[in-house]
Amino acid sequence: MTPALRRRVFLVAAAVAGALLVWGLTGLPDYGVYAGPYGDVLNQVAVAERKAANVVAAVTFDYRGIDTMGEEFILFAAVLGVAILLRAQRDETEQPPDEDAADRHAPGTSNAVRVVGLALLGPVVLFGIYVVTHGHLSPGGGFQGGVVLATGALLVYLSGEYVTLRRVSPELLTDLAESTGAAGYVAVGLVGVAAGATFLANVLPLGQPGMLLSAGTIPVLNLVVGLEVAGGFVLLLYEFLEQTLVIRRPGEVT
Amino acid sequence: MIVLEVSVFLLVAAAGTAVVLTRDPLNQAIVASFYGLVLGIMFFVYQAPDVALSQIAVGAVALPLMILLALAKVRALGGDRRDDR
Numbered sequence: 001m002t003p004a005l006r007r008r009v010f011l012v013a014a015a016v017a018g019a020l021l022v023w024g025l026t027g028l029p030d031y032g033v034y035a036g037p038y039g040d041v042l043n044q045v046a047v048a049e050r051k052a053a054n055v056v057a058a059v060t061f062d063y064r065g066i067d068t069m070g071e072e073f074i075l076f077a078a079v080l081g082v083a084i085l086l087r088a089q090r091d092e093t094e095q096p097p098d099e100d101a102a103d104r105h106a107p108g109t110s111n112a113v114r115v116v117g118l119a120l121l122g123p124v125v126l127f128g129i130y131v132v133t134h135g136h137l138s139p140g141g142g143f144q145g146g147v148v149l150a151t152g153a154l155l156v157y158l159s160g161e162y163v164t165l166r167r168v169s170p171e172l173l174t175d176l177a178e179s180t181g182a183a184g185y186v187a188v189g190l191v192g193v194a195a196g197a198t199f200l201a202n203v204l205p206l207g208q209p210g211m212l213l214s215a216g217t218i219p220v221l222n223l224v225v226g227l228e229v230a231g232g233f234v235l236l237l238y239e240f241l242e243q244t245l246v247i248r249r250p251g252e253v254t
Numbered sequence: 255m256i257v258l259e260v261s262v263f264l265l266v267a268a269a270g271t272a273v274v275l276t277r278d279p280l281n282q283a284i285v286a287s288f289y290g291l292v293l294g295i296m297f298f299v300y301q302a303p304d305v306a307l308s309q310i311a312v313g314a315v316a317l318p319l320m321i322l323l324a325l326a327k328v329r330a331l332g333g334d335r336r337d338d339r
Contacts, residue, residue, distance in 0.1 A: 056304045131307070139303035147311035154319065233316060240323035244330065 051206040052136045052215035060141070061218045065200040069185050071143075072225055076182045079232040086239040109159065117159025125152045132226035136215040142222040146229025153234045162245050165238075174234045181228025188217050188224065262296045269293075283321040290314035 001009075029035055042055055042063075052058040060068050128149035135141025157165045192201035200217075207214035269289040276282040290313025297306035 054304075140307050141304070144304075144307040144311050147308075147316055151311075151315055154315075236320065237323075240320060240327070244323055244326045 047209050050202060050215055050218070051209045052218050053209045054136055054138060054141075056139070057136045057141055057218055057222070058215070061136075061221045062200075062202050062215075065189070065217075065221065068221070068225070069189065069200070072182060072185055072228055075229065075232055076178070079178065079235055082236055083239050086243050109161075114159045117155045121152055121155045121159070124148060124155060128152065128226075128230070132222055133212065133219065135222035136218040137210065137212070142225025142227075143229050145222075146226040147233055149226065149230040150233030150237065153237060157237070157241065162241060165241075171235075171238060174231050174238065177227050177231030178235055179231075181224045181226070181231060184224030184227065185221060188220055191217070258299060262292075262299045265292050266296050279321070279325055283318045283325065286321070287314050287318035290317065 034040070042059060046055040046058040046063075047053065050058045050062055052062070128145050128151070130145070131140035131148055132142055132145030135145070153165060153168070156168050189200040192203050193199050195201070195203040197203055202216040202218070204216035204220070206216045209215075213219070266289075269285070269292045273282060273285050273289050276285045291310060293313055294306045294310035297303075297309055
């Protein structure tokens with residue numbers, strides 16, 4: 001296919017897709033107009049029923065808690081898949097990273113990066129914990145806070161060295177955080193069954209809306225999800241860093 | 255308010271186009287990170303702060319990071335060859 005013909009095919013396809021898009025957009029409800037009853041019903045009953053100031057969290061971790069469990073296990077499976085794919089292959093050897101080897105020299109991290117990274121580390125970890133623990137009160141929750149926490153590990157690597165990261169957060173601990181987080185969600189669900197209600201039923205005391213200890217199982221679920229996401233992302237970081245810095249193929253340029 | 259909405263839409267369109275037009279994967283990872291940030295701001299402007307937080311955490315930090323690490327490995331495998339980019 002010549003470039004000119006290809007361009008013509010593209011233009012025809014783009015015109016058709018564009019026309020369909022415009023046609024679809026004209027059928028959308030006006031901005032700010034909400035047709036369905038569910039959102040309105042939730043806005044009226046969610047805070048009174050679940051004592052969660054953040055209605056979004058009441059939906060994702062309570063009314064639709066089982067969907068979120070699936071979402072959590074998607075991430076779990078994805079991290080597992082990456083870990084399996086990036087393991088050391090038969091023809092690969094593990095070598096100490098450049099910064100740890102006596103005969104090679106890695107370009108040093110600039111002092112500016114070190115200072116900024118270390119200065120950010122404390123606030124980032126604190127913010128991550130805040131986002132995880134206040135998921136039922138304000139925007140955020142386990143998923144977002146977990147990623148923020150994992151960014152802390154990235155800052156350790158950026159401002160220190162690979163070996164520092166391994167020392168700060170050993171792989172066993174990371175594995176444990178990820179699996180405990182994943183299993184914890186199911187465990188909280190089973191508490192509902194044990195209490196004589198259904199799986200993932202909100203059986204803990206609900207408290208008053210707006211308090212840190214309120215909304216029953218929602219903050220607990222946020223905690224376990226935060227643990228799982230933070231562990232999963234740090235594990236991803238490990239696997240990629242290991243591939244980049246430690247595992248070598250014969251003849252590979254470092 | 256309408257000015258803010260229109261400008262954030264234009265910013266998203268511009269950033270998305272910039273990602274497509276950037277050819278070097280290394281630069282593209284950085285531009286994609288900026289695009290993730292802009293998309294997060296758009297969600298925030300449209301009053302979806304929960305989604306905005308996820309978008310910024312994943313789109314502006316996690317995804318570009320994975321791309322950068324993967325690129326580092328690919329470069330180590332291919333050495334300094336620049337012709338296969």
